[in-house]
Amino acid sequence: MRMARIFVSAAVVGILLAGCGGQNGSGTSSPGPSESVAAASNGVADLTAEEILTKATAALETARSYQxxxxxxxDxxxxxxxxxxxxxxxAASLVQAGSTIHVLVVDGQPYFKANAKFWKEMAGEEGAGMAKLVGGRWVKxxxxxxxxxxxxxLADPREMLAVEGGVVKGESKTIDAGPAIALVSKEDDSTLYVATTGEPxxxxxVGPGNEGEVVISRFGDSFPEIKVPAESEVLDFTEFSSNP
Structure with missing residues (x-):
């Protein structure tokens, strides 16, 4: 699935190097027993893999809010x-090997902030200075x-669920969130599970080789924490636009 690739290349490399240059509620889900789901009440299990992916993307768009x-x-x-x-x-938070980045987009305005280790790792010799300059503030x-x-x-379901190389149908099984059918990436064997009852x-x-899993839940919830940060917590970089 392209999800992890979007997070790494866009939020990390694209934002820092190009721009700055110089489950909650449902618990951890994992595939359950390999027993087949007898009936798929929403009918998606009878569709092709690409048709199921299209239905799943549309259902995410319709939900509008989710986690x-x-x-x-x-790597x-x-x-x-x-x-x-x-x-x-x-609102997104990413943590890997002690490096942390937060991304926030409110009313079309993007912000991000990162910890000192992240700045030092991604900005080379200038990282320590950037970390000191920015501190714990959001960069606008x-x-x-x-x-x-x-x-x-990050908020585009078509990109979040896009799969390079296409998908094939896997088996139907019950996971923690309910009956689902697997869509397996032809490229890296990562797997997306789509509901076969209710909304698809x-x-x-689930990552390649079952390494890691991301639960998609809280459909229709509100997230009051997604809000414009206080002015005192923001460092405005808008004047440094790289556009010609």
């Missing part, structure tokens, strides 16, 4: 992910800056 939470494998080990989406507003960036455009992909929502992403 992705869990861990996914990466430096498991990455902890907590992404909340409320319409077009987003120009929403029209193309260097930061990938921030908005995506419920769970």
């Amino acid at each position: 992705f939470k869990g861990e996914m494998g990466g 430096d080990g498991l990455m902890s992910i907590d992404l909340k989406v409320d319409g077009e507003d987003v 960036v120009d929403p029209d800056d193309k260097a930061f455009a990938d921030l908005f992909l 929502r995506p419920l769970l992403i």
